[in-house]
Amino acid sequence: AQKVTQAQTEISVVEKEDVTLDCVYETRDTTYYLFWYKQPPSGELVFLIRRNSFDEQNEISGRYSWNFQKSTSSFNFTITASQVVDSAVYFCALSLFYNTDKLIFGTGTRLQVFP
Amino acid sequence: EADIYQTPRYLVIGTGKKITLECSQTMGHDKMYWYQQDPGMELHLIHYSYGVNSTEKGDLSSESTVSRIRTEHFPLTLESARPSHTSQYLCASSEQGLEGYTFGSGTRLTVV
Numbered sequence: 001a002q003k004v005t006q007a008q009t010e011i012s013v014v015e016k017e018d019v020t021l022d023c024v025y026e027t028r029d030t031t032y033y034l035f036w037y038k039q040p041p042s043g044e045l046v047f048l049i050r051r052n053s054f055d056e057q058n059e060i061s062g063r064y065s066w067n068f069q070k071s072t073s074s075f076n077f078t079i080t081a082s083q084v085v086d087s088a089v090y091f092c093a094l095s096l097f098y099n100t101d102k103l104i105f106g107t108g109t110r111l112q113v114f115p
Numbered sequence: 116e117a118d119i120y121q122t123p124r125y126l127v128i129g130t131g132k133k134i135t136l137e138c139s140q141t142m143g144h145d146k147m148y149w150y151q152q153d154p155g156m157e158l159h160l161i162h163y164s165y166g167v168n169s170t171e172k173g174d175l176s177s178e179s180t181v182s183r184i185r186t187e188h189f190p191l192t193l194e195s196a197r198p199s200h201t202s203q204y205l206c207a208s209s210e211q212g213l214e215g216y217t218f219g220s221g222t223r224l225t226v227v
Contacts, residue, residue: 035215043124043223045205047215089156101146101163101209102174103216108156 002027004094006106013082014114021077021109023092029053031097034068034075039089039108051075082113118142121206121219128196128226136191136222138206147189148216151175152203164189196226 003026013019025034036048049059051068059066063080079086092106119140128134140147149162150173160173164183178200179193189208193200203223207216 037215037218043203043205043221045207045216045218047217050215091158101148101165102160105158108158110156 002029002094002096002104004092004104004106006090006092006109008109009107010110010112012112012114015083016081017113018078018080019082019111019113021079021090021092021111023075023077023106025073025075025092025094027094027096029096029098033095033097035093035095035103036066036075036077037091037093039091041088045091048077079111082111084113084115087111087113119206119208119217119219121204121222123222124220125223126225128224130195130197130226132196132226134193134196134224136204136206136224138189138191138219139187140189140206140208140217140219141187142208142210142217143186144208144210144217145186146209147183148207148209149173149179149181149189149191150205150207151177152205152221154202158205162191196224198226200224201226 005024032053034051037045039045065078067076089108089110091108093103122137145166147164150158151161152158159175161177162181164170203221205221206219209216
């Protein structure tokens, strides 16, 4: 069975702090995809990144960076110099190669950034 | 500007009422999905469609039904709403799945 665990339910930081959101996944498949989505207070989920299981290179996009480690089945997300606009719920998700239509979501981490 | 639209944004209705949640997308995506998001934030797939006249049930059993008569339109219907249906319903679409879904803003439903 596949599963995504986001153990941090809620994180609060002060602006400009760095923050890491943890994501641990479970699957026996060797080919899969990992995603991060952001859900701001407006409600929609915004796609942030997709990673396939063969690409363990870390990725950086502005203040966002992602650390994918197959050895620990983790796909962590770091926001550097956080801003109030980063306040949102962040979801990690998994899909399998043979069933890319089905996203398995974690329970989400609510990030609050205070000024 | 959103390419996938959900209406209404908020809805409060009485028990036993029939309701339809609308979802439309302008991207020409074949694949569309409905997710239910409970107050604890967890997202569950309740319906999906691969194209016109195709509908499938998702992982979470739901008393709702869906239809896909047009590519751009994927409405969800509850024949008789109950308080247990109180939730946020998110519609999404994708072209190939791999590129991630595009989500609508959701409908927050409260059944009293």
